[in-house]
Amino acid sequence: MEVEVHEVPNIYHAKSIKLTVYLDTGSGKHRQLINLSELAESLGHDYCATLLGFYVYSGEDCTSAFKGKGKVGPLKKLEKNPKFHTAFRQLGDDWDVKLRVVKQLEEFTCLMYNYSREKSVDVVTMVMVKDSNIVVFILSLLALANTGASNNAGNKGPTPRTFRVRTSTVENGKHGWALVTSVLVTDYGQLLMADFLRNEVKMVSLKNPNTVLSSVRASGNPDSLLQLLDGRVMVCFRNAKKLLIITVNTDSLAVDATLTTNREYAGLAQGPNNTVIASAPKRGSLHGRLDVLDLRGNILRTILDDTHNNYIGVNYLTRFGEDVFLSDHEGDKVRAVNIATGTVTSTFRGLDLNSLNLKEPRDITFDRNGNMYFGVLQSKLCSLCYIQISQGGKATALSWVSADTTSYPYGVTTTSTHLIVSWWHTMGGRSEVTAYQLPF
Known part of the structure; x- marks a missing residue:
């Protein structure tokens, strides 16, 4: 009955x-x-x-x-x-x-x-927004009014002076940006953005971000970007066993190759000897893994095979020194994995990352001084975690929350002068890309 x-x-x-x-x-x-x-x-x-x-x-x-x-x-x-x-x-x-x-x-x-196949309500919400009638994307560059950083986690930190350089209202989902999950600055000084909901990778100039220089359409949701040593860019996709390689010129993008892979990959990082390190999340009976791939998408070796399901939420990766840092979105942790040995640790320059009580960490990046940045959701507030390295080499955790607490930080990257962050505004379904001047 x-x-x-x-x-x-x-x-x-x-x-x-x-x-x-x-x-x-x-x-x-x-x-x-x-x-x-x-x-x-x-x-x-x-x-x-x-x-x-x-x-x-x-x-x-x-x-x-x-x-x-x-x-x-x-x-x-x-x-x-x-x-x-x-x-x-x-x-x-x-x-x-x-x-x-x-x-x-x-x-x-x-x-x-x-x-x-999804475990995050945020991801499902973003995909469902794709079918909404109006999507707004705002690209803005911010210069800092104050350069002092707070020593207390959770402080609002530097107050930026905002000027808006592009506002695009999109009707019926035909054009424009909706959700930027990954950002990357090329050797030519352009900003590349993975538009998860519009199935595109777009390029604008940092000097004139009002104009879209070029874009590449993709059959799938582009998730993470990685610039290869030869200047091309690799793209991985949510729920798809493939990688895309894009040729980047000063004012144009072009698809160079589409690679079929054995696993679905969620994060990418530069590997040794012109290889790529890719994170494969747990799917069904398949364990989460960190694989080293060649530029044809073939698995050369596996760094970490998560048979104990400790890192099944691996989402983003970045290379720093001899380690690859991974964000475990579902496990609420950031970890370092040694590329040569596969040894997993939770410390960075003497700082226990587990002690930060992270919530849903996302993309990770480092500046040229070794300071570490990644987006988190802390105490129901969205913030950007900034781990500062002192002259003695020790790490201190600092952070500030976004002015709009309904915003989620996704992609982060650095140039020699700026930290660039893509924020997802859940109220209204739009993304905002923000530049913060370095050093803080």
Whole structure:
């Protein structure tokens, strides 16, 4: 018998009551008497124990808390996916919801919207924005009014003076930028941006960012960019087993090669001897991995095979010295992996990165002085973490939050004079690329 929405809380309680419980429902010829105790027994204790948590999470009574989803569809998905049962059983056990429960509920929410391969509501939201009627992208360059940096994490830090150089309103999703997940400055001084939602890589001049110099369309969602030693740029894609190599000239982009790979890769970093280090997130029965690839996409060796699923959320990579730094978006950590040995550590210049209590770290970059930058979501505020290296070589963590706390930092890169950050504004579905003058 199929479970009706209004029966959910009754079935939950019927499993624990040592009486036969009936439900008198309907009227006239539609009236029926349902044996809830028998129904609960047929559904099993494990499933029934999840129903009260599901009832609250999905919206009480018959009105769904999630737009366009209703109650029956999510309930069927819960029944068919027992791996979420524990999370719903534990929902409400304590006032403070455990982090693993939150992550499971977030993954279930993605499943409700038919994105079964995603685990981040942010990613699903961004993909769904692609179908909205109006998308706005703003590209702005900011010069600092104050150059002093705060010594307290969470301080708003330097106050920028803003001037807007491009505002583009896009109707029906036909043109323009929507979400910039990765940024890169080429040898010619242009700014390249991976537009995740518009399936494009675009190029503008830092001297005149009002004008798009060139763009390349791609069949898929471009996620991360890497400049190769020969000046070309490699692109990896979300949920696609391929890499794209783009030739970059002073005023144009052109597709040079499309490489088919054995794995889907989420992050790219420069490897030894003109190779590429690529991060493959966990997919189904496949473990997360760090692979060394040649420029044809072939796997030369594997640095890290995550058989213990410790780094399944690897999203972004960057090379610094003999290590590659990876951001574990799902595990809320930043780690360093030695390229030669595969040894994993959580320290950087004597600073324990785990002590920073990071939340959803994203892209990572370093400036020429060895200072480290990456985007995080701290205490429900979006911020850019800045790890400063003192003259003695020790690291000190500093950070400031964005002025708009509904903005997420994604791509980060540096030039000799600026730190460049792409921010995703969730309220309005737009991206803003910001330049901060160095040093702070």
